[in-house]
Amino acid sequence: MPTATARVMPPEPTLDEQLVHRCRHGDRVAFAELVHRHQGRVFGLCLRWLGDPVAAEEIAQDTFLSAWRALPGFRAEARFDTWLRRIAVNKCKNRKVYGFRRGHGLHDSIDVLPDEDRPRLQLVHGGPAADAGIHRDQADAIVRSALAALPDDQRAIVVLRDVEDLDYDEIADILEIPRGTVKSRLHRARTALALVLSARLKREDVF
Numbered sequence: 001m002p003t004a005t006a007r008v009m010p011p012e013p014t015l016d017e018q019l020v021h022r023c024r025h026g027d028r029v030a031f032a033e034l035v036h037r038h039q040g041r042v043f044g045l046c047l048r049w050l051g052d053p054v055a056a057e058e059i060a061q062d063t064f065l066s067a068w069r070a071l072p073g074f075r076a077e078a079r080f081d082t083w084l085r086r087i088a089v090n091k092c093k094n095r096k097v098y099g100f101r102r103g104h105g106l107h108d109s110i111d112v113l114p115d116e117d118r119p120r121l122q123l124v125h126g127g128p129a130a131d132a133g134i135h136r137d138q139a140d141a142i143v144r145s146a147l148a149a150l151p152d153d154q155r156a157i158v159v160l161r162d163v164e165d166l167d168y169d170e171i172a173d174i175l176e177i178p179r180g181t182v183k184s185r186l187h188r189a190r191t192a193l194a195l196v197l198s199a200r201l202k203r204e205d206v207f
Helices: 015-023 028-050 053-073 080-098 130-148 152-163 168-175 179-200
Strands: none
Touching: 015 028, 015 053, 015 080, 028 053, 028 080, 028 130, 028 152, 053 080, 080 152, 080 168, 130 152, 130 179, 152 168, 152 179, 168 179
């Protein structure tokens, strides 16, 4: 008697994949949910790259606007959050290369959505305790200052690996470099960051 073959069911799409599918059919409510899910991580990435909260918020805003425009061509060859980080990283790089024009985005080719259609970033700062928030802000400022002293390629590696906690394959995908290059560049970047921090840290800065 032949044995029954278990039917392999395809995995259920993730919430991101479901929302992206809806977005590609023009659902702006779904896109607002994607913004809500990812805005904190995108803003944090931009802040650590640029070191300026105002610029970081505007670059994060522009990242989501660009993502909305590009979603019809998104082929899901990478996860949505990986693809979104790649957009953010490229915009941070472009800001340094081409300069920053407040309120106008970075690329003339991107059609900006009307004000009422723009995703609103609602970013939460600080922590549960005022004292803890102060110390964290001071520590973050020291690290941001040190990161700003690194070349772009080293800063990207440190932020994506040690702050965002992404694996090597994701970082390679975002930066479009070989996995081996990620490892070697990370080693050099960590060494460079340690040297910058050791030169800048004072005894009273160590909590």
